[in-house]
């Protein structure tokens with residue numbers, strides 16, 4: 001290896017370390033080959049604009065559920081937000097983006113694309129989501145009382161506070 005590339009690799013590694021990413025697999029020594037969110041609690045100084053505007057059509061998704069880059073993609077495509085127009089005024093969008101980037105900066109989740117072309121990433125289509133819910137049938141997610149896999153709060157009462165404790169899960173009838 002030439003000196004220049006050693007320096008480049010060292011630079012890249014420290015840049016990744018600064019952004020909170022790790023090159024090592026984050027597998028918790030329990031043979032999980034996927035990364036799952038760990039810091040889910042919503043910060044107490046969360047943006048009020050975010051709380052209000054991002055819960056206008058669905059539950060409020062805690063920032064720790066997606067990596068910063070996925071939130072950036074969300075905020076860049078609000079005019080085509082899963083078939084809805086969710087644009088706000090530029091100042092509000094900037095405040096929300098700043099908050100989401102700050103609040104998700106510490107997680108090490110990969111950016112996973114939605115299976116629907118042109119859509120920003122979904123929480124409900126990540127590998128960790130599939131794994132955690134492999135015992136929940138499609139029929140249960142489809143129940144009227146549940147309202148689909150993206151409506152976490154139907155089964156995780158305190159989801160909007162970032163509490164997904166499996167002891168508290170309850171699937172409504």
Ligand code: HEC
Pocket residue numbers: 053054055056057058061074081082083084085086096121122123124125148149150
């Ligand atoms: C005008 C309505 C509307 C507003 C406002 C809105 N959304 Fe959405 N959002 C939707 C719809 C519709 C979906 C798709 C829901 C589904 O497929 O069940 C969605 C889905 C999502 C998902 C993916 C859920 C999944 O499947 O994992 C995320 C993340 C999300 N929205 C974030 C936001 C954020 C952040 C804001 C605030 C900037 C916001 N939304 C504001 C309508 C809206």
Ligand code: HEC
Pocket residue numbers: 065123124132133136140141146148149150151152153154155156164165166167169170171
């Ligand atoms: C139909 C009900 C239902 C919906 C909707 C649902 N979940 Fe779950 N969730 C469950 C069940 C059941 C488990 C498994 C609990 C267990 O392991 O005993 C679970 C487990 C989890 C876990 C792991 C908890 C732990 O302590 O290991 C996380 C994190 C999670 N869900 C997040 C979400 C998110 C985020 C959403 C929405 C995007 C969501 N869930 C939607 C039922 C649901």
